Amino acid sequence: MSSRRNGLSRGHRLLIDGALPAMSNAPKERSPRMTQSLSTDQHQTDARLGMEAEHEVQLGLILALEQSLQRGRGRGEISDVLGRLVEYTNVHFMSEQLLMRLHAYPDIGPHELEHDHLIEQIRRIEAGFIASDSELTAIEIGMLKRLVADHIRTHDQAFTRYLSDPA
Numbered sequence: 001m002s003s004r005r006n007g008l009s010r011g012h013r014l015l016i017d018g019a020l021p022a023m024s025n026a027p028k029e030r031s032p033r034m035t036q037s038l039s040t041d042q043h044q045t046d047a048r049l050g051m052e053a054e055h056e057v058q059l060g061l062i063l064a065l066e067q068s069l070q071r072g073r074g075r076g077e078i079s080d081v082l083g084r085l086v087e088y089t090n091v092h093f094m095s096e097q098l099l100m101r102l103h104a105y106p107d108i109g110p111h112e113l114e115h116d117h118l119i120e121q122i123r124r125i126e127a128g129f130i131a132s133d134s135e136l137t138a139i140e141i142g143m144l145k146r147l148v149a150d151h152i153r154t155h156d157q158a159f160t161r162y163l164s165d166p167a
């Protein structure tokens, strides 16, 4: 097994590799069809692993938010973690949407719609926190965790199942 880059950079690297199959340095003795099939399988596996790694980061940021609140951290730290969650979620959603297009995923429409809905809700919580003097509540963080976890368990898992077996 060749050495692997860490999950985060690999997820993004894959998009580039997947988009440029003609530039691959595959061994000449393999038939083009076999090379393409192996390469496609590897891309699908790597795409799945990349998504999983990104979900760990996304959920990790929500956990960090929860811990900041429990430890009574200041508004500055909470605002910083919230900002990173919004930014990372946005990049992750774009990366996932690009993958869905690369793999011609038929259910991309409802999945993208839910991404729009989710990012809007996360941004609303962030804007509410920044605009007011009120603290972020455990209820809001619990809601964030549930929304993201539900999305991963439903829409994202349906997409990873499709990557494993597109037929």
Ligand SMILES: [Fe+2]
Residues within 6 Å of the ligand: 096, 111, 115, 151, 155, 156
């Ligand atoms: Fe998703």
Ligand SMILES: [Fe+2]
Residues within 6 Å of the ligand: 055, 092, 096, 152, 156
């Ligand atoms: Fe996701």
